[in-house]
Amino acid sequence: MAYLDRQTATHGDGLSESARSERAWSEFTASNRVKRLALTEHEAVFFEGDRAERLFEITDGAVMLYKLLPDGRRQVVEILGEGSLFGLQASDLYDCSAETLTPVRLRAIDRHDLEAIPDLLGHINQCLLGQLQTMHDHAVLLGRKSAFERVTSFLMRFVPKRGEVGCAGPAKDGPDEKVVVLAMTRQEIADYLGLTIETVSRVFSDLRRRGLIAAEKHDRVRILDICGLCKLTGTH
């Protein structure tokens, strides 16, 4: 894989392009050019159509990006976690709204500052490529998956390293369980999965009846059979 590795182009300082950009990013975000913000849950960061003067890096918590149709229908287009960037636009205005899902810590970066430091672009492009790939998967979910497949795919997002290439399967000893914190209301989940709130609730009830999940208090769900749930995602 050495050929495809980004550790290829080196400079006089012996650093590869990607290492150079990551270092530039760390130095820049540690500087006093970057403002630190702490927001509570369900707080607006910006609205679609606002002037896109700042972008944001999530250092803790989760943020959703959404768009509204004029009649009020909402689609959550991205859910972003720690290390993600949002609010960087090709044009002058934000193309969607951003709202926190949990208490969130952000770094706010002036677009102007960013453009003055080309070394930062390597880090930003890597983030954007990751987001674009996630959006491709989400288009498959929205365009081609059933309600059951959408909800189970959503739950599997919270189980790292399972259900993807190289998944090791369940541990040999002990139950194949995990408690996940959704940090989203049923309505938000519905708006992310392109479903109605009634359909989301119905699927959750069905999964409980089948013994695949159990409800915990508040917005927690205990997955009782990770492999069994994963087989319903349409990806196998």
Place this chain on the structure above:
Amino acid sequence: MAYLDRQTATHGDGLSESARSERAWSEFTASNRVKRLALTEHEAVFFEGDRAERLFEITDGAVMLYKLLPDGRRQVVEILGEGSLFGLQASDLYDCSAETLTPVRLRAIDRHDLEAIPDLLGHINQCLLGQLQTMHDHAVLLGRKSAFERVTSFLMRFVPKRGEVGCAGPAKDGPDEKVVVLAMTRQEIADYLGLTIETVSRVFSDLRRRGLIAAEKHDRVRILDICGLCKLTGTH
């Protein structure tokens, strides 16, 4: 708008960062490091899971990116035209397949070469931001729009400068018409819009019956009332 304009950071050569990157991109793509390819319509460029050693720039024609579920369901995730880049990945493998829709001219760029020239990153960044914004709109279409709204939104893609912010409306004299070349089969349109082929055909028939479009030969459609069609997209 000067503040938000990308023409801000300048160097000793008096060029802004973005102008510098665009010039670097032109020079690089004119060099003999870049291979030129000419493909016919419906030819595969690469498949999901192939090693992502090259990326591509479209200089003429249209390309679709799609993903398959194991049972054969397909979702077209992006449709790209002249000037677009595709095949650049955060990881080592292509996350989707690429196929030409029309005869296409491509520039094939070795990923390795790209990483050695940091000046190219600004151009790539702008392309990625544009694609991400289009994917946001497509998520709204797939997640929240009706079949009618999806098909009419798709048709309006082919009418530049209408139905978007600052749309001037129909010309005062003459009919509000346009002949558009879809360059996609009904099945491909269905796979892009998250619909069945029967639904796409039914909506086209309905639009003909309402006098909003007329079928031309092959894959051409004459839009007879651009404003009328636009009002059905759900965006107004």
